[in-house]
Each structure stands twice: as structure tokens, then as C-alpha cells.
Amino acid sequence: MRRLALSLAFLIATAPAAAAQVNYDTVQIRTVKAGDGVYMLMGVGGNIGVSAGADGVIMVDDQYAPLSDKIKAAVAALGGPIRFLINTHWHWDHNGGNENFARSGVVTVAHENVRHRMSVEQFVTAFNRHVPAAPSGALPLVTFTDSVNFYLNGDSIHAFHVPPAHTDGDAIIWFRRANVVHMGDLFFNGRYPFVDLSSGGSVEGMVAAVDRVLALADGNTKIIPGHGPLADRTGLQTYRDMLARVRDRIKRAVAAGQTLEQVQAAKPTAEFDAVWGKGTITPTLFVEIIYTDLSARR
Numbered sequence: 001m002r003r004l005a006l007s008l009a010f011l012i013a014t015a016p017a018a019a020a021q022v023n024y025d026t027v028q029i030r031t032v033k034a035g036d037g038v039y040m041l042m043g044v045g046g047n048i049g050v051s052a053g054a055d056g057v058i059m060v061d062d063q064y065a066p067l068s069d070k071i072k073a074a075v076a077a078l079g080g081p082i083r084f085l086i087n088t089h090w091h092w093d094h095n096g097g098n099e100n101f102a103r104s105g106v107v108t109v110a111h112e113n114v115r116h117r118m119s120v121e122q123f124v125t126a127f128n129r130h131v132p133a134a135p136s137g138a139l140p141l142v143t144f145t146d147s148v149n150f151y152l153n154g155d156s157i158h159a160f161h162v163p164p165a166h167t168d169g170d171a172i173i174w175f176r177r178a179n180v181v182h183m184g185d186l187f188f189n190g191r192y193p194f195v196d197l198s199s200g201g202s203v204e205g206m207v208a209a210v211d212r213v214l215a216l217a218d219g220n221t222k223i224i225p226g227h228g229p230l231a232d233r234t235g236l237q238t239y240r241d242m243l244a245r246v247r248d249r250i251k252r253a254v255a256a257g258q259t260l261e262q263v264q265a266a267k268p269t270a271e272f273d274a275v276w277g278k279g280t281i282t283p284t285l286f287v288e289i290i291y292t293d294l295s296a297r298r
């Protein structure tokens, strides 16, 4: 049984990131074109992906419930009706609008572990946060274990699960013709990523998931991260290099028997902090999560 030992100071430091402080009335949904008929929508919470065309709309993730009307308006400007909504994983900042969309006839789809986790109360250790079970109307109506394909708008849209990475229910959505990939929280562009160990996540799995996308992407692929601006293969490679470098350093330290305090004192992320260290996952918390994960797997 793995034990997490995140210190109280970090819990206090990150707890205020809760969405309760957001004034949704002032949020604007920004639309960024990612490929032919495919768009990224940015508001508050996880980035949304949209394919819009003659067959209607398929959406990926939906942020928070109070934003559903604004998101619907932004999507309506691109096309409609919305037919399918895929959740990249169970976290509340990616599927808070599920019930609103399902009520208007949208078929919600996710990996089966997303439905499992949403069905019962969850505790996210890194944020010291209890997340209540979602109402039944918010649960994905269709689940898959390995992958599922959608054939809309002349595209073949491949949603596939990867072994535990950000959580144990992650899906990557590949819009093959448009050459766009939505990675959910497997990719934080420009900030240290969160690895949700309490939801079955794994640092090694994060690197492996990134490698899956690097293998299918080419120089023209656009990549929608869970958080941060639209990226391409080069940007994803830079993220992968950072992640693997920090993992390798901490792995060596764990193998040498160092304590978390010793590893943090050595500042294994120092060279990356100016670029990646400004998000919710601070350098100290990032090191702590990786250390906790790797030391539990020895």
C-alpha cells in the first residue's frame, strides 16, 4: 500500500487554488483554431477541444457547470448540435458541466475509471480536497476500456486510454484528419504538471503517455494541453525533456537513499523553475509528488 506524506505547508499553499474563488460571471470563453474544423476553447479549468462540421459537434471536456451556457454559445458559433462529449479524466475542472450537457441530449463518454471515480467521493491528497460523488446525471453515459472511435465531419476521431499517468482513467483524443491531439492533463504547457497519485497516477506513466503522442505527432500536429496555450510537437518534446530530466534526478536520489528534505534542498528543478514553476504545482510540490511516487515504487 502506497503512503502519501505531503507536508502541511504545501497543502495550505495549494488549497486556495479551489475554484470557489472564481467569479464565473466575468469569465470569457476564447476560441483558438487548432486545425481544419477543430478548435480549442479556453475559459477557466481544463482546455476544451471541439470538432465542428456537417455532422455536428464532438467536444472534449467542459470545465465548470456555471460556464456551460457560455461554452454552448461559443460552440454554437462554430456549429452544432453537440452530439458527443468526451471527458479526458475525472477531475472536476474538466467535467463540471457534464450534467448540463447531458440534459440537453449530449452523449457523454469517458474511460470506465472516470465513471467509477465520479460515482463515489474522492480524496485528492495533494490538495487535501474531498470531492463529493457527482450526481447521476453527470456520470458518463458511455464508457470504454481501451479505445473508441468517432466518425464525424469527415474525420476519424480516436479516443484511447493510456496506462496510469495523470490518473488511472486518462484518455488522449486524436483528431486524425485535422491532425490535432487533445492530451487532457497529461500535458501542462508551461507549468509543472500535476500527477494525481491518489487517483492512481504515475510519473513514469506521464512520460510514457507523452511518448505515445510524440510517436504519432508530426511537424504539423497541433496539441491541446489540459492547461496552458495550444502547442505543437516541439513544445511537447520540451515538456517531455523537462519531465524526464527531473524524474531521472529524483530517481537517482531515491536510489541513493536520500530523504525528501535532502532532495528538495538539492533543488533538482532549479534550471526549469523560471519557465515551469509559476503554476499551482510549485517546484517544491512537484518534487514532493515525484519523490513520493518513485520512493513508493522501489
Ligand SMILES: [Zn+2]
Binding pocket: 089, 091, 166, 185
Ligand atoms: Zn486533472
